[in-house]
Amino acid sequence: MQPYLYLLLWFTGVHSLDKFRGPPFEVTCPRGALSCEASMDCDIDNINDDLPDLLLTNLTTSTILYCKKNTCVPCIRVQLTASLEVENNSSLDEIGSGSEESIDEDYNEGWIEISTSQPDGGITRCAEVKIRFALSRSRPMATVELSCFPAAMSSEIRVKASTNSDVLRSTHKMEDCTLKDFLENIEWCKVPNINITLEKELQMAVVEIPQNYCMMFKHEVMPAFESQNQLDGDKLEMTTVYRNFSDIVPCLCIEVWSATIEDARRSKRCPFSDAEFQGNVWRLSRLAVEYKGNALQWTLSSPCNMSGEIMLCSKSGDGEFCHEIPHSRRNFQVNKLSEFKSVDPHPSLCVKIISGEHVNISCPFDGDVSSLWIVKSKLNRSNVVMTIDHAINHMNFSICIMEGNKCEHFLQKIKQVNQQKKQIDLISQDCLQIWRSDVKFSPRITVCPFEKYARARWTPLMVLSLIPVIAVIAILMVKKEILKGCTEVIKWDYNTTPTGSPRKILLLYSVDHSQFEKLVGTFASLLDGLNIKVIVDLWKRKEIGIQGTLPWFHSQKAEIVEDGGKIIILFSKGASVKCNAWLNSSGDSETLSDPYDGFMAALNCALPDVTKGNVSGNYIVAYFEDLLNKAYIPEIFRKVPIYSLPSQVPEFLQEIGLPAKCVSDQKKHGCPSNISKRLSNVIKECRIWEESHSTGFRELKKFENISKEQHERVALIRLPTKIKNLSIV
Numbered sequence: 001m002q003p004y005l006y007l008l009l010w011f012t013g014v015h016s017l018d019k020f021r022g023p024p025f026e027v028t029c030p031r032g033a034l035s036c037e038a039s040m041d042c043d044i045d046n047i048n049d050d051l052p053d054l055l056l057t058n059l060t061t062s063t064i065l066y067c068k069k070n071t072c073v074p075c076i077r078v079q080l081t082a083s084l085e086v087e088n089n090s091s092l093d094e095i096g097s098g099s100e101e102s103i104d105e106d107y108n109e110g111w112i113e114i115s116t117s118q119p120d121g122g123i124t125r126c127a128e129v130k131i132r133f134a135l136s137r138s139r140p141m142a143t144v145e146l147s148c149f150p151a152a153m154s155s156e157i158r159v160k161a162s163t164n165s166d167v168l169r170s171t172h173k174m175e176d177c178t179l180k181d182f183l184e185n186i187e188w189c190k191v192p193n194i195n196i197t198l199e200k201e202l203q204m205a206v207v208e209i210p211q212n213y214c215m216m217f218k219h220e221v222m223p224a225f226e227s228q229n230q231l232d233g234d235k236l237e238m239t240t241v242y243r244n245f246s247d248i249v250p251c252l253c254i255e256v257w258s259a260t261i262e263d264a265r266r267s268k269r270c271p272f273s274d275a276e277f278q279g280n281v282w283r284l285s286r287l288a289v290e291y292k293g294n295a296l297q298w299t300l301s302s303p304c305n306m307s308g309e310i311m312l313c314s315k316s317g318d319g320e321f322c323h324e325i326p327h328s329r330r331n332f333q334v335n336k337l338s339e340f341k342s343v344d345p346h347p348s349l350c351v352k353i354i355s356g357e358h359v360n361i362s363c364p365f366d367g368d369v370s371s372l373w374i375v376k377s378k379l380n381r382s383n384v385v386m387t388i389d390h391a392i393n394h395m396n397f398s399i400c401i402m403e404g405n406k407c408e409h410f411l412q413k414i415k416q417v418n419q420q421k422k423q424i425d426l427i428s429q430d431c432l433q434i435w436r437s438d439v440k441f442s443p444r445i446t447v448c449p450f451e452k453y454a455r456a457r458w459t460p461l462m463v464l465s466l467i468p469v470i471a472v473i474a475i476l477m478v479k480k481e482i483l484k485g486c487t488e489v490i491k492w493d494y495n496t497t498p499t500g501s502p503r504k505i506l507l508l509y510s511v512d513h514s515q516f517e518k519l520v521g522t523f524a525s526l527l528d529g530l531n532i533k534v535i536v537d538l539w540k541r542k543e544i545g546i547q548g549t550l551p552w553f554h555s556q557k558a559e560i561v562e563d564g565g566k567i568i569i570l571f572s573k574g575a576s577v578k579c580n581a582w583l584n585s586s587g588d589s590e591t592l593s594d595p596y597d598g599f600m601a602a603l604n605c606a607l608p609d610v611t612k613g614n615v616s617g618n619y620i621v622a623y624f625e626d627l628l629n630k631a632y633i634p635e636i637f638r639k640v641p642i643y644s645l646p647s648q649v650p651e652f653l654q655e656i657g658l659p660a661k662c663v664s665d666q667k668k669h670g671c672p673s674n675i676s677k678r679l680s681n682v683i684k685e686c687r688i689w690e691e692s693h694s695t696g697f698r699e700l701k702k703f704e705n706i707s708k709e710q711h712e713r714v715a716l717i718r719l720p721t722k723i724k725n726l727s728i729v
Contacts, residue, residue: 017181018064020075020147025127032142034107034132042113042126054082054110054131059168061159063175065185066148072185075148076116076172080161083141084108084133107132108140114161116149116172125149153177153189177265187258191267194256203245205272207254211239214259219303220251220270223335226301249281250274251304281306282358285334287351289364294439296343296364298351302334308355312340314435314443315350315363321544322350322361325441342440345372349443373397375434375447384426386447388434393419396438402431402446402548431550448550448604503657504565506556507536508606510599512574515689519624520570522682523645526675530658535560537598549601557605561618566656569606569637571623573690575599576632582607583634615640620655626683627690646676646683 020026027038058081066075110133115126127149133140151157154176161168175182177189194215195208209215217232219225227233229247237259250272258264285302300310311329313322328340332353343349350363373390388397399410410432415423436442505527509520521538528534535556537544544552560567569575578599609615621633621642633642643652653675 017179018077019067019072019185020064020077021067022147024066024148024150025146027127027129027144027146029131029142029144032133032140033144034134036129036131036142036144038127038129038146040125040127042115042128051109051111052084053165054084054112054163056112056161056163056166056168057081057083059159059161059170061157061170061172063172064148065181066150067185071187074151074153074174074182074186076151076157076159076174077148078114078146078159078161080112080144080168081141082110082112082131082144083139084110085139106135108135109133110163112144112161112163114146114159116151117158117160119156119158153182153186188261188265190258191256191265194254194267194269194271196254196269196271198245205243205245205248207241207243209239209256212259213239213256215241216255217243218253218255219249220253221303221305221335225303225335227303245277246280247284248272248277249284249303250277251281252277282355282360287353287360287362289351289362291343291345291364294343295339295341296345296351296441297337297339299337300332300334300353304334306332306334306355308332308353308358310351310353312343312441312443313350313352313361314445315348315361315366316446316549321541321549322352323444323548324352325349325443328441340441344436344439344442346436346443346445348445349441373436375445377447386424386426386432387417388422388424390420390422394438395420395436397422398435398437399424400433402433402551407433446548446550503531504533504535504560504563505656506560506565506567507534507570508567508599508602509536509570510572510575510578512572513689513693515686516572516574516627519679519682519686523570523679526678527656530653532656532658533565549598550604553598553601553605565618566620567606567618568620568622568656569602569640571621571633571637572628573632576628576634579603579634583636610636610640613639620652622652624679624683624686626687646679649676649679 025038025040027036029036058079060079062077062079064075064077065072110131112129112131113126114129115124117124127146129144129146131142131144133142149157149159151172151174153174155174157172157174159170159172177183177186182189192210192213197206197208199206207215214235214237216235217229219227219232231241231243231247251270252272253268253270255266255268257266281302281304285300285306288299288301290297296312298310300306308331309329310332312325313328314325315322332338345365347363347365349365350361353360353362372392373388373395375386375388377384377386379385397414399414400407401410412424412426415425417423431446431448433444433446435444507520507524509516511517517538520536524534524536524538537549537552540552547555557567559565571579582600582603606619610619619640621637621640622645623630623633623642625644625647630642630644641655643655645652
């Protein structure tokens with residue numbers, strides 16, 4: 001074998017280390033000395049100063065294994081060359097001419113102190129070596145080999161050899177457990193294989209290790225993640241562990257170590273792929289929020305590192321659209337406490353987190369508190385008076401007028417009624433945005449008070465238009481008899497599917513709860529599959545987020561009317577309560593001016609037409625018969641065609657311009673019977689959900705009859721400062 005190959009095998013760890021089994025600190029002198037001995041006593045006081053000095057050269061160190069029975073530990077072997085300077089060799093002539101005592105003294109003796117220490121002040125070991133040389137006319141020289149000094153793996157050891165007149169130093173770097181001989185012979189380095197099986201059917205990972213070993217699950221993230229899982233963070237003394245797929249993330253690692261060795265070496269594996277379990281990172285993350293002083297403190301707890309941005313935003317009503325508050329956007333770091341300073345704790349204030357394709361909006365004050373300030377409006381003859389009531393003295397506010405996508409400065413004077421009340425006599429009929437200007441971050445509340453009281457100004461107009469309306473009705477009654485015969489001739493061809501550009505419908509509904517929103521989504525999807533262009537805010541959230549809720553509904557209504565489409569008002573319990581509360585409010589009553597969730601904004605578009613009877617075939621009312629009694633639909637909508645679903649699906653489809661029958665070449669999902677079946681399944685789930693949450697719906701019903709005094713009393717609920725944990729889903 002070539003010399004360079006030996007060198008390569010040495011550096012790659014293929015060579016085998018010597019195993020030393022003798023007593024500790026055994027010294028040998030292979031060449032040039034009569035004898036040598038070592039002791040662990042390095043007391044300099046015991047050394048004879050009359051002994052001649054030794055000259056030291058060639059100090060080298062090497063790693064060996066010190067083995068006792070079946071246990072081996074890393075050890076350092078020290079080699080050096082020692083020589084004795086002879087000043088007078090006249091005694092050589094006297095050898096053999098004296099007594100036996102003279103024969104015993106036919107040698108020279110010297111000593112060496114060899115020690116090891118760690119740079120950080122760790123364990124220091126020392127040995128004293130005595131060497132005897134034969135008397136010689138030349139300088140006696142010997143090779144000294146001392147075995148051995150125990151040392152910790154991966155440590156750096158300083159080696160020192162000294163006499164009275166000479167000192168040699170060297171540094172030895174001890175190998176770690178990656179060395180083959182250490183893995184095979186040192187118990188501390190031995191770690192078992194971790195057997196991991198992914199059981200797809202059980203949706204569990206099975207982790208198996210040998211007996212007499214411990215394991216621990218840890219998340220590779222800093223700062224550390226405080227997991228709620230009982231399997232995490234603690235030593236598990238079991239050979240088999242089952243873990244649900246839902247509790248696994250890509251940075252989850254498994255540590256295994258010996259249960260029989262103190263401070264045993266740990267083996268770590270992170271075996272879970274990013275693609276399969278990446279979604280759990282977002283699901284297991286939590287946002288903890290606490291309001292202290294005027295700061296909003298937050299911590300995003302996550303099992304793995306994530307990058308993204310966090311910001312504050314303004315949310316209006318029950319929709320999921322949230323407008324970013326200027327200058328609040330920043331990068332977040334997981335598992336670290338941060339804060340927004342100078343924050344207004346308003347119910348419309350939310351925290352938005354964006355990470356990759358994931359977006360989460362959490363509103364820490366929603367539902368738990370009433371605002372420290374509230375906007376009310378009151379009809380005063382032909383004008384609208386808007387007041388801002390606030391619980392803290394000398395609050396300052398900014399107002400702007402919404403014009404399209406811009407918000408222009410509000411020029412009217414704001415009257416200070418008292419320290420906790422401001423008043424404005426509105427002139428402009430545009431919508432307004434109001435926010436606190438005495439804090440850095442405040443939600444912008446959209447207010448459209450003139451739309452609320454528009455019907456009060458329509459009433460005189462309706463009286464004046466009664467005469468032409470009656471005349472038009474009379475003409476239509478005459479034409480009805482003429483057209484009656486035509487309806488027998490003009491039949492819908494049930495054997496054809498609508499062609500050309502799809503009909504458009506705008507679907508208006510109230511988000512009573514998540515299960516009802518799922519039902520609306522299913523209903524819209526079924527209609528979308530029948531060559532109908534369905535417009536529903538559930539699918540247009542990005543557009544609404546850009547335009548704003550009210551402008552979006554107004555623009556969609558105008559487009560539907562222009563294209564001859566249909567506007568479907570889908571009534572539910574929540575929709576009935578909100579609509580009745582709207583219709584039953586008197587013209588001079590005070591109302592909360594920011595109830596504009598998606599459905600309330602939709603009512604701003606639809607109610608003026610329905611109130612004036614200006615429906616002209618554009619409006620349809622529908623409801624799910626298992627979820628709502630028809631009697632709860634407000635009387636004002638009885639002039640509009642009303643359909644009960646799913647029992648009247650065929651008639652409903654015919655009303656919006658679709659065939660009411662199925663033929664053999666029609667798509668299966670387009671059949672009314674199949675539509676009814678698919679709706680029935682989701683309606684059943686929705687009904688079960690509502691029955692299990694009946695308490696909440698009783699409270700919703702009470703809202704319909706809430707009095708003016710109750711409104712004011714609710715507004716005075718004081719804001720608590722407790723922590724609210726919000727799950728990111």
